[in-house]
Amino acid sequence: xxxxxxxxxxxxAATGVPAHDFWIEPSTFRPTPGTTVAASxxxxxxxxxxxxxxxxxxxxxxxxxxxxGTKDVVxxxxxxxxxxxRVENPGVTIVGYRSKANPLELPxxxxxxxxxxxxxxxxxxxxxxxxxxxxxxHELFFRFAKSIIGAGTAPNxxxxxxxxxxxxxxxxxxxxxxxxxxxxxxxxxxHRDDPTARFxxxxxxxxxxxxxxxxxxxWLVKAVHMVPAPAGTNxxxxxxxxxVTFER
Amino acid sequence: xGKRHVRALIVVALFANIAHAHEIxxxxxxxxxxxxxTYRIDxxxxxxxxxxxxxxxxxxxxxPGDLPIGVMEQRLNNLKxxxxxxxxxxxxxxxxPLAVGRSPSAVDTNSGQRPTANGQRIxxxxxxxxxxxxxxxxIHLTGDIPRNARTFAWRYKLTYSTYSLALQNEGDPNVARQxxxxxxxxxxxxxxxxxxxxxxxxxxxxxxxxxxxxxLPRGLDHILFVVGLCLLTRKMKQILAQVTAFTIAHSxxxxxxxxxxxxxxxxxxxxxxxxxxxxxxxxxxxxxxxxPWRVALVFGFxxxxxxxxxxxLRDLGLPRSEFLTALVSFNLGVEGGQLSxxxxxxxxxxxxxxxxxxxxxxxxxxxxxxxxxxxxxL
Numbered sequence: 001x002x003x004x005x006x007x008x009x010x011x012x013a014a015t016g017v018p019a020h021d022f023w024i025e026p027s028t029f030r031p032t033p034g035t036t037v038a039a040s041x042x043x044x045x046x047x048x049x050x051x052x053x054x055x056x057x058x059x060x061x062x063x064x065x066x067x068x069g070t071k072d073v074v075x076x077x078x079x080x081x082x083x084x085x086r087v088e089n090p091g092v093t094i095v096g097y098r099s100k101a102n103p104l105e106l107p108x109x110x111x112x113x114x115x116x117x118x119x120x121x122x123x124x125x126x127x128x129x130x131x132x133x134x135x136x137x138h139e140l141f142f143r144f145a146k147s148i149i150g151a152g153t154a155p156n157x158x159x160x161x162x163x164x165x166x167x168x169x170x171x172x173x174x175x176x177x178x179x180x181x182x183x184x185x186x187x188x189x190x191h192r193d194d195p196t197a198r199f200x201x202x203x204x205x206x207x208x209x210x211x212x213x214x215x216x217x218x219w220l221v222k223a224v225h226m227v228p229a230p231a232g233t234n235x236x237x238x239x240x241x242x243x244v245t246f247e248r
Numbered sequence: 249x250g251k252r253h254v255r256a257l258i259v260v261a262l263f264a265n266i267a268h269a270h271e272i273x274x275x276x277x278x279x280x281x282x283x284x285x286t287y288r289i290d291x292x293x294x295x296x297x298x299x300x301x302x303x304x305x306x307x308x309x310x311x312p313g314d315l316p317i318g319v320m321e322q323r324l325n326n327l328k329x330x331x332x333x334x335x336x337x338x339x340x341x342x343x344x345p346l347a348v349g350r351s352p353s354a355v356d357t358n359s360g361q362r363p364t365a366n367g368q369r370i371x372x373x374x375x376x377x378x379x380x381x382x383x384x385x386x387i388h389l390t391g392d393i394p395r396n397a398r399t400f401a402w403r404y405k406l407t408y409s410t411y412s413l414a415l416q417n418e419g420d421p422n423v424a425r426q427x428x429x430x431x432x433x434x435x436x437x438x439x440x441x442x443x444x445x446x447x448x449x450x451x452x453x454x455x456x457x458x459x460x461x462x463x464l465p466r467g468l469d470h471i472l473f474v475v476g477l478c479l480l481t482r483k484m485k486q487i488l489a490q491v492t493a494f495t496i497a498h499s500x501x502x503x504x505x506x507x508x509x510x511x512x513x514x515x516x517x518x519x520x521x522x523x524x525x526x527x528x529x530x531x532x533x534x535x536x537x538x539x540p541w542r543v544a545l546v547f548g549f550x551x552x553x554x555x556x557x558x559x560x561l562r563d564l565g566l567p568r569s570e571f572l573t574a575l576v577s578f579n580l581g582v583e584g585g586q587l588s589x590x591x592x593x594x595x596x597x598x599x600x601x602x603x604x605x606x607x608x609x610x611x612x613x614x615x616x617x618x619x620x621x622x623x624x625x626l
Contacts, residue, residue, distance in 0.1 A: 020409075043270055043408050049301075050293075102271070
């Protein structure tokens, strides 16, 4: 935990990130029971994103969970916002989106830049040691996005995703890979009103990371993990993108 | 089902064909290259997302989510210079040496020439207008297709998702569609011969011919007027004086009208042109010799005919890149047509026949002119 705190950094430089974040942007984080919340999907950088219309070809699951249970997020195919959630009960509702595999090919320069930006130094080192630093990156990317709506009693925040950020408090998160805590994952937090000022910290051996998110407002917390792609997938890597949006 | 929904469904249906891409967003870009040698590019995108991205790029505080549309429009327009800098709409001549292995960086298209993967950048002036609605903003980009352009390439830096770029030459039913991943550069799109501005020589040739054929054989009213000028006198000096006055006068009003400095409705000009024919013919019938003031009158009539020529030329259209060349060529073509009519009149009316021909011919011309006058007034 101490290491995580020590490595928490405030980075003020804006970067031209070639790989893009993916997050859920609800129409409100503080709905009253009975309200329908529009759950928009966004792809972009610095909390500035393009709307992603609903596409059943893109996702495996798109659900909303509250203390009483889990249900599918409904919506019109091909339209933005991608889904609607009727908040029926007081307390917290969590919207979760798990994508299918999506292939992406990036030129070597862009791929290396993205690995640097997302703290994937081990992959940079592997590519360098195998003479692949100058070869394009072929990957399958997966999105695991969650959004925490409302306040009060919370349901189980673990959705069982392959790679997942579990909020344990407003300032503490746990990173799980295949259901197990994973160490040394770079977790980045950005505030919607000041997105270039980022908090960065790496997970400890229990997968925990603490971020000093004192400012009120909307936050995006995100992390990327990369593993070798299985044989026969036509890709070298699988990148796993986890994100959580919430308002504190 | 609305147009947007159909488009969105098409986007989703086509997704299976796109490999190696980000998620498909809602942005669409349509580029049309027109026969008048201009282009029109429409970027249709989410106004809210556009404003957020521009504010992020500008490093200014984010606007709240519930912005009234008027305020949104104003803020988007304030950030328009940044938007324009994010758009790289470039033309290339396709002849310059290849710059291998390097894609050009996205810059303002007006910032001079630089090599691209398929030739020298040759960009024209560009205009950018925003049309803001609640759920969609259309960014209209218009400009001239540069002379010597052969291909067009596109890059839009303010997208993070995959979007479709549709490219079309006017008159070609085929639409070339490219899927671009975020700020990816498009592959070069070949421009059709029709939309590429003609060279100066092509313009000269084309407008000389247009001017000439506007008189001979198409301009019977102008033919009769010029024939009428030749019928009264046998003296070459007097004919030349009239023709010169007529030419100078119609050149003046042709230029002034085309440049919009004078304007008179065709409803007034056309009957007056017909009436000028009547006058010349009637004077041929009544006068025995040419009075000096006839030259002044012919000059006045020339001013009217020039406005008529301008109307025709405006209907034909003038290439913006070679405006003056086309105007001068058309006028020279008209002169050529007139001189041919005079030459033919001379050949047809040998001196010994002239006395027998002048009166009946002038009567016929006067009758025709009178008929046109009435016809054009109705």
